[in-house]
Each structure stands twice: as structure tokens, then as C-alpha cells.
Amino acid sequence: MISARELVPGIVAGHKRAIARGLTWIERDHDRGRALVHLLFPRAGGAHIVGVTGAPGVGKSTLVNRLTLTLRSQGRRVGILAVDPSSPFSGGAILGDRIRMQESVMDDGVFMRSLATRGHLGGLSRATFGAVTLLAAAGFDVILIETVGAGQSEVEVMQLAHTTLVVLAPGLGDEIQAIKAGILEIGDAFVVNKADREGADQTARAIRGMLSLSRRDVAWVPPVVKTVAEQGEGIEELVDAVNRHRQYLDESGQWAERRGALALHLIELAMGDWTHRAIAQAQRNVDWSAVMEDVLSGGADVEELARQLLLQALKGRNHEP
């Protein structure tokens, strides 16, 4: 059985088998997955993480495919993560995505992977964080994360991105949906896809209007780009918007700030792990039902109890994966 440390060179060299193996560890949240993320994090600072979110069927996968082709033509290596918070397994929709992605997947400078949740809260954003870290360390210049918009886990996933693209389609009161989902606040650029359909200009105007009313960051006004992903129209303009946003983040110091925030996030996750270990250990070693009884009857000083359990875990285990 190989260790996390032993897998690092293959990942850093960009070997697809090593990458796939590491991603499986991360997705299943093995100790080795965690260790791998800790080892790779210092090498993961270069990638531009781009989230692509929007309602089902607006054309996110088609867009990701097109973006990938254009980025490849600019010589950049592209990692793609399709995140599906709703399905515990890689279901039919994502399988469909895989087939559509094939055009770009054939290329050596592209790696695509679907991530599904294992049920527990925060698990998906954690797995996504790990997967992004791994792909960045493997030398992918741009990492595209596709996720269906709106829910809490999607917002968490999108917080990992430097640049969030919110995709809409004309009609169907998308403008209203955007406000409802709070998606107006998270978009760094808005894409009106299916611009071959009626109402695209109207939708673009509506978004611009709403943006002018609710500015969070006056230095960056999110562009609104019309695309026909199916035909590849508007993609260059969108890639240009993505590149300009990166430049803006760099120049405003936000790119560097983001690294710091992610480092803190990494520490928080590791601290959370110690808490879980403390509880697991206490359940094995302590008369747990007596402890529960004390807490229920008010006989325990919960603050002190928690401190003791953590101390025992810290003493009892030298965590060297």
C-alpha cells in the first residue's frame, strides 16, 4: 500500500493515473486523502479556479467544454470538476456530461472528474477543496468547477473559486430566480447562454440593471456575456472576461488574500479532524453512557469535559499518516 508522500511525485509530474488515484482517496476522505492535500497545498497556488454555476439545463457543461477548447488553444492545461451535490453516486446526468466532454477529454492537457457527495454535511465542499488542490498541484492552469446552482453546498463550493460564472438562459423568469438564489451576489461574470433564443438581450439588460443597483465591489463590475455554447459563439469574449478578472484579483491583492484564507481553511479542517478523533477515542476508551448521563443531568462542566477529551486525543495520538 503506497503512502500519500509516495504518490506526490507522480501527481506533481502530471501523471493521470496518480492524479486519479489521489482524487479517489480525497473523495472517500481516507486519512491518506487528507495527508495528500496537506502535502500538495503549498504547490497549489498557481491555478485559476473558475466556478460555473446555474440552473439545470442552462448549458453549463456545453459551456465548460467550449471554454476548455479555447483555453487549450491558448496553451493552458485545464482541470474540470463536475460537482453534483444532489446525487450520492455518479448518476446519469453526469454520465451524459462525460460523453459530451469527450471532445476535450481526449487531449493530454485536460483532466475531467465527477465528484459526488457521501452524505455528510460539508463533505462535498471538503472533497472539492481537496480535488482543486490536487489538480492545481498537478500543474493545471485553470480549474473549472461545474455545479448546479442555488443550494447551500453549491455556495460553499463556489466560495473556493476565484472567479464565479453564473449561467442563465433567456426566458423562464431567470432574472427573478437569480435574485432569489442570491446568485447575483456571487457572480463575477454573468453568462446569458442560448442567446440564439428569443429574449437574450432582455435577460442581459435585466441583469445589468440589477447589478447597477446592488454593487458590492465598485472596482469590478461583472460583465454580462451572451453566448451560444452549442455553436461556440461568445466564448472568446467570456474567456477574455475570465482572464481580466484574474488580472483584477492580482492587481487588487485579492489573489494573495485568497491563498491566506485557504491556508486558514486548511487548518480549520485539520482542527475539526482532531475533534472527531477525540470523540471517537472517547467512545472507545471512556464510559460514554456515564458521560452522557452527566451532561444530561447537568452534573458535568461541559467546557471542561470538552477540554479534557481534546487533550486526551492530542496526547494519545501522534498523527503521522
Ligand SMILES: Nc1nc2c(ncn2[C@@H]2O[C@H](COP(=O)(O)OP(=O)(O)OP(=O)(O)O)[C@@H](O)[C@H]2O)c(=O)[nH]1
Ligand atoms: N439552443 C441552445 N441550446 C444549447 C446551448 N447550449 C447548450 N444547449 C443545449 O442545452 C441542453 C443542456 O445543456 P447542458 O450543457 O447539458 O446543460 P447543463 O447546464 O450542464 O445541464 P445540467 O448539468 O443537467 O444542469 C443540451 O441539449 C444542449 O445541447 C445554446 O447555446 N443554445
Ligand SMILES: [Mg+2]
Ligand atoms: Mg451539466
